[in-house]
Amino acid sequence: MISKKMRALVDNNSVIRMMFEEGQRMAQEFGAENVYDFSIGNPNVPAPEKVKETAIRLLREEDPLKLHGYMNNAGYPEVRAKVAESINKRFGTGFHAGNILMTVGAASGLNCALKAIIDPGDEVIAFAPYFVEYKNYVANYDGTLVAIAPDTETFQPDLNAFEAAITDKTRAVIINSPNNPTGVIYSEETIEKLSEIMSRKGRELNRDIYLISDEPYRELVYTDAVVPYVTKYYPNAIVCYSFSKTLSLPGERIGYLVVPDEAADSEDLMAAAVIANRVIGCVNAPSLFQKVVAECLDEKADIAFYGRNRDRIFNALAEYGFSCIKPEGAFYLFVKSPVPDEKEFVAEAKKEHILLVPGSSFCCSGYVRLSYCVAYETIENSLPGFKRLSEHYGLS
Amino acid sequence: MISKKMRALVDNNSVIRMMFEEGQRMAQEFGAENVYDFSIGNPNVPAPEKVKETAIRLLREEDPLKLHGYMNNAGYPEVRAKVAESINKRFGTGFHAGNILMTVGAASGLNCALKAIIDPGDEVIAFAPYFVEYKNYVANYDGTLVAIAPDTETFQPDLNAFEAAITDKTRAVIINSPNNPTGVIYSEETIEKLSEIMSRKGRELNRDIYLISDEPYRELVYTDAVVPYVTKYYPNAIVCYSFSKTLSLPGERIGYLVVPDEAADSEDLMAAAVIANRVIGCVNAPSLFQKVVAECLDEKADIAFYGRNRDRIFNALAEYGFSCIKPEGAFYLFVKSPVPDEKEFVAEAKKEHILLVPGSSFCCSGYVRLSYCVAYETIENSLPGFKRLSEHYGLS
Numbered sequence: 158m159i160s161k162k163m164r165a166l167v168d169n170n171s172v173i174r175m176m177f178e179e180g181q182r183m184a185q186e187f188g189a190e191n192v193y194d195f196s197i198g199n200p201n202v203p204a205p206e207k208v209k210e211t212a213i214r215l216l217r218e219e220d221p222l223k224l225h226g227y228m229n230n231a232g233y234p235e236v237r238a239k240v241a242e243s244i245n246k247r248f249g250t251g252f253h254a255g256n257i258l259m260t261v262g263a264a265s266g267l268n269c270a271l272k273a274i275i276d277p278g279d280e281v282i283a284f285a286p287y288f289v290e291y292k293n294y295v296a297n298y299d300g301t302l303v304a305i306a307p308d309t310e311t312f313q314p315d316l317n318a319f320e321a322a323i324t325d326k327t328r329a330v331i332i333n334s335p336n337n338p339t340g341v342i343y344s345e346e347t348i349e350k351l352s353e354i355m356s357r358k359g360r361e362l363n364r365d366i367y368l369i370s371d372e373p374y375r376e377l378v379y380t381d382a383v384v385p386y387v388t389k390y391y392p393n394a395i396v397c398y399s400f401s402k403t404l405s406l407p408g409e410r411i412g413y414l415v416v417p418d419e420a421a422d423s424e425d426l427m428a429a430a431v432i433a434n435r436v437i438g439c440v441n442a443p444s445l446f447q448k449v450v451a452e453c454l455d456e457k458a459d460i461a462f463y464g465r466n467r468d469r470i471f472n473a474l475a476e477y478g479f480s481c482i483k484p485e486g487a488f489y490l491f492v493k494s495p496v497p498d499e500k501e502f503v504a505e506a507k508k509e510h511i512l513l514v515p516g517s518s519f520c521c522s523g524y525v526r527l528s529y530c531v532a533y534e535t536i537e538n539s540l541p542g543f544k545r546l547s548e549h550y551g552l553s
Numbered sequence: 554m555i556s557k558k559m560r561a562l563v564d565n566n567s568v569i570r571m572m573f574e575e576g577q578r579m580a581q582e583f584g585a586e587n588v589y590d591f592s593i594g595n596p597n598v599p600a601p602e603k604v605k606e607t608a609i610r611l612l613r614e615e616d617p618l619k620l621h622g623y624m625n626n627a628g629y630p631e632v633r634a635k636v637a638e639s640i641n642k643r644f645g646t647g648f649h650a651g652n653i654l655m656t657v658g659a660a661s662g663l664n665c666a667l668k669a670i671i672d673p674g675d676e677v678i679a680f681a682p683y684f685v686e687y688k689n690y691v692a693n694y695d696g697t698l699v700a701i702a703p704d705t706e707t708f709q710p711d712l713n714a715f716e717a718a719i720t721d722k723t724r725a726v727i728i729n730s731p732n733n734p735t736g737v738i739y740s741e742e743t744i745e746k747l748s749e750i751m752s753r754k755g756r757e758l759n760r761d762i763y764l765i766s767d768e769p770y771r772e773l774v775y776t777d778a779v780v781p782y783v784t785k786y787y788p789n790a791i792v793c794y795s796f797s798k799t800l801s802l803p804g805e806r807i808g809y810l811v812v813p814d815e816a817a818d819s820e821d822l823m824a825a826a827v828i829a830n831r832v833i834g835c836v837n838a839p840s841l842f843q844k845v846v847a848e849c850l851d852e853k854a855d856i857a858f859y860g861r862n863r864d865r866i867f868n869a870l871a872e873y874g875f876s877c878i879k880p881e882g883a884f885y886l887f888v889k890s891p892v893p894d895e896k897e898f899v900a901e902a903k904k905e906h907i908l909l910v911p912g913s914s915f916c917c918s919g920y921v922r923l924s925y926c927v928a929y930e931t932i933e934n935s936l937p938g939f940k941r942l943s944e945h946y947g948l949s
Contacts, residue, residue, distance in 0.1 A: 163670075163825040163829065166832065170828060208617075213609050222596070225804050226804050227593060261836075268834035269834075272556065272559065273556060274559075290831070405617070407836075408840025409841060410806075426554075432559065436562065436693065437661075437834065439835065445804075
């Protein structure tokens with residue numbers, strides 16, 4: 158007697174998560190060293206030493222009632238102020254504590270933002286390929302996700318198709334750069350054009366359209382590419398950030414939401430997001446880790462490690478004849494399947510104990526996602542399997 | 554341009570939370586020692602020393618990738634197994650790891666449970682006075698909360714009214730014992746009768762009706778009263794637990810959900826709750842504190858402290874002529890307002906720097922809630938103010 162919405166989700170459970178759990182099962186059966194699990198974005202670089210030191214110091218020195226107690230639903234005021242200051246310093250913005258809502262990771266941040274603005278029937282636009290959960294998050298509030306088909310040459314947003322898709326039901330647009338699953342970064346020019354279209358269409362339709370920028374991979378960049386800070390280009394922007402990848406803390410569920418003063422109905426919007434944080438059941442972001450991240454805002458896990466992985470796997474797959482755009486950021490490769498039905502390719506790869514996620518999970522079939530945030534040896538040891546797959550499909 | 558649902562919530566923000574924030578403001582203005590903030594259930598007994606020691610040891614000794622990484626959405630299997638074992642040992646149940654879902658506090662646990670089972674239009678019954686957020690949680694899934702009017706003599710559930718309220722739209726019943734805000738405990742006899750009614754009506758209506766037991770105060774009992782474990786009385790039961798009060802960790806957001814094998818569609822129900830945990834944006838319960846609580850399942854904050862507070866404030870208020878049922882558990886007093894409109898009493902108390910929450914926030918006007926999980930001195934120092942209030946209203 159589960160609910161109808163959940164019935165559909167149970168019957169069609171996240172392929173990524175199922176693959177992750179299958180990987181754990183296979184690791185038990187065949188030994189972890191014989192399974193090449195590229196299914197999930199679970200960082201393989203430890204959290205910076207300062208995270209540990211700070212957590213231990215806080216546990217030793219702080220009053221436990223304050224360290225583990227309730228605070229305002231938006232988070233500790235001093236933590237919010239430090240986050241605002243750090244963003245201002247790095248991106249030349251002008252935020253204050255009141256613009257920051259500490260959240261249970263970016264996933265909860267997105268839910269707070271969407272719950273704050275979506276009425277049933279509202280449309281939210283996303284660019285395929287996109288993180289599969291966006292659709293579920295939008296559906297939580299009875300909104301509809303409208304997908305813009307990918308430009309598979311560049312995997313940059315197709316702005317003509319985007320403009321045509323904006324209607325009097327459009328309430329928000331979600332972007333994600335560096336992108337999961339392609340690793341591409343949206344250039345300043347792209348953000349400018351996207352903003353111009355949104356401003357113009359918003360005026361035409363007399364409608365506030367919010368740009369939600371989901372940025373868990375902001376710090377994971379391997380080239381000299383710059384990731385534009387969207388609030389500087391478009392006033393109605395909401396930024397969702399997570400420390401999961403930058404500080405290798407995905408299990409701790411810690412992130413924040415930025416609601417600029419310039420956003421439409423900014424004060425109400427922030428009030429709504431804070432109440433949403435309470436009402437969806439999060440109440441507040443975990444208290445110890447709020448204080449930990451506030452002291453680690455200049456820290457980063459060892460990104461060079463992922464850069465080395467990227468080069469190794471990208472170059473090897475290219476050599477074997479696989480086709481793939483070279484990622485500039487995040488830690489994913491989006492590889493063209495050698496056969497039209499990529500699920501067939503995923504099944505074939507599994508025979509080599511290589512776990513991949515089908516592109517249809519990202520609204521982009523014909524491709525597979527490979528998460529290279531794994532041990533370097535996992536990549537090395539998987540290569541003979543990829544070579545055999547290449548031979549199997551006659552790519553090389 | 555915030556959503557209509559949030560518009561209503563923003564316009565009618567949680568009185569409890571506003572009072573909490575007002576209390577912080579007043580503490581700054583008048584000095585914390587001159588404000589008697591009884592508004593929120595923020596524990597005033599520090600977490601047991603073992604919590605700190607365990608957290609520090611885990612941070613020192615565990616692989617940070619495992620300690621802070623993703624795990625299955627339901628939580629670490631070994632943590633789930635330990636929680637099941639602890640419940641079995643204490644309550645004579647027969648749970649296994651698969652019955653436990655680790656959650657971001659009980660608030661998220663309730664949301665996971667409700668999202669799993671509620672279709673739009675479904676009814677969820679709760680007994681007034683009840684925790685104000687239940688209504689918001691049910692509304693998240695477009696369900697309707699049906700309140701059973703209180704028996705203000707005993708504040709035990711009115712079972713005749715309850716039976717009459719069960720319809721072919723009833724999907725769940727939420728109980729909360731020890732109760733927030735009254736402190737009463739539902740006896741074994743009450744749980745037996747309630748279960749009998751639910752079983753009988755379920756058969757009559759050919760409908761699975763779930764009993765959701767919200768138990769954050771299970772361990773906070775000051776008498777020899779026993780809090781029955783509901784799964785032993787009714788198979789379609791879901792238990793929501795939080796470590797917020799027992800271990801004084803409300804800011805860390807850690808709790809769990811129990812879905813027994815005996816519940817209707819148990820396997821689907823657990824699958825749906827786990828997916829709900831992911832889709833509402835929690836993804837998983839905070840990883841470090843999952844491991845901390847798993848090693849502190851026999852620990853308790855110093856409950857005697859609250860017991861002393863209870864006796865002091867209850868006896869003093871009784872002496873001053875206030876009327877109130879003596880709480881057996883939790884850390885709240887539910888006091889009859891000397892005037893019909895309790896908001897007038899709340900405003901009068903605020904002049905004495907005493908912060909109380911109006912009963913209308915719990916669907917029970919004419920009363921106020923007082924949280925006595927405060928420093929003993931706060932109670933002592935507030936008493937002259939209560940005495941003056943008593944004189945103001947001619948109670949003594």
